[in-house]
Amino acid sequence: MEKKIKLFIVDDHKMFLEGIQSILIDTQFIDVIATAKDGKEALKLLNNFLPDIIITDIDMPNLDGIELTKLVKKQSDNIKIIAVSSHSEGEVISKAIKAGINGYILKNTGKTELLKAIKQVYKGENYYTEEVKKNLNDSLFNPTKAKNQIVKISSREKEVLKLISEEMNTQEIAEELFISPNTVEVHRKNLMRKIGTKNMVGLVKYAIQQGIIK
Template sequence: MKNEREKIKVFLVDDHTLFLNGLAMLLNSMPEMEVAGKAFNGKEFIEKLQDNMPDVVLMDIAMPEMDGIEATRKALEINPQLKIITLSMYDDQEYYTKMVQCGVNGFILKDSDIQEVRTAISTVADGGNYFSHELLRNLILTQKLKEHHNTTEEELSGRELEILIEICQGLSNNEIAEKLFISKRTVEKHRANILLKTECKNTASLVVYAIKNQLIEI
C-alpha cells in the first residue's frame, strides 16, 4: 500500500482533448492524486512511458495510431506490474474480453461519477481490482450469447470457492490469507488451481466467471 503522504501518479490516455483535460483537472484537484502524464493515443503513451512510470493508467480503447488493446499489451511487456484501468463506452463491449485477456485491473465508464473514478484509482493503486457493475453485466451477457463450449469445468472445492469470492471482492493474496487464517502460500496455490480449473487467465476473467456462474451477485 502506498504511503499516505505519497500521491497516486495517474497517466491518462484518451484521444478526446476536452475529456482528457477535464479529467486531468478534476484528478489534480484531489489531494491524493497527481496526473503524471497525458497521451492522445497508444503510440504516444508507450513513447512517454519509457521515462514516466505511473502508479495507475486510465486507458481508452478506441484511439488512432495505436488503440488501447495494443497499448496495454506493449505497456505490460515493459512493466508487467503496471496497473491499468480501461475507460469504456457502452458500445465498446466487443473489446471487453480482449482488454481482460491483456491483463487490465478494471473497467470504468467514461461517464462515471468522478467519485467512482477516484474510488477505482485508489482501489487499483492499493493492489485491488475495480469493475463497473454495468460493464460487467454487458460483458457477461455477451459471453453468454457467444458461449461456444459445452464441456463442464472441473468443480471447485469449497475452499477454492471461498477464495474465489474474496478475489472478486478485490482482496489481495495477503488479505485473503489474513481473513481466512491461512498462509499466503496456500492462497497462491488455491488461486493457481482456480485459474487452471476455470480456464481463466487473470483476475478480471475470474470475476466474469464467478458472476456468470452465479457464485457472486452484482
C-alpha cells in the same frame, strides 16, 4: 503525508484529457505526471515516466487502448491500467480483460466511481463497473460472440470483405477476383464465423472499425 498516486492519462480527445485532469487535480492523493493523445505517444513517453496507474481510452488512432495494455503488460505488471471507455459491449470488455486490464469504467459514470476505481486498483485489486460486469457475463454465456478473439482474417478474406463493403454482391465479387461465386460464399461464411456475426451488416461494421475500408 502519504505518497501520491502517479497517473498517466491517455485519450485522443484533448478536452476530455483536460477535463479529467482538472477533476483529479482537486484531490490530494493524486498526481497527474503525464498525458498522451494516443497509444503510440503513450508508449514513447513511458520511457521517461513511470506511473502507478495508466488511465486510457479504448478507441484511439494509431494504437488503441487494448493494444497499449498488451504492450505495457508485456514489459511489467507493476503498472496498473484502467480503461475509461464509452464501449459497454461484452466483446470489447472481454478483449480488454484478456489484454490484462485492471479496471474498466464507463464514460457515463462520474468522478466518484473514477476515484473509487483508482484507489482500488492502486491497492492491487481489479475494478469493473457494474454494467461492465453484467455485459461481460452476457457475452461469456453467449457462445456466438465469445469466441472471436484470436482469429486472423486472411488476405484473400480481407479482399472479399473490402469488395462486400463496396456494395458488391457475390456474383460481382466473383467476376472481379476471377473465382467462382461458390468460393466467394465460402470466404464470406468464414468471415462471418471468424468475426462472429450472422449477416453482412456485421461484416461491414467490422470492416469500417478495422479501417479495412473507408
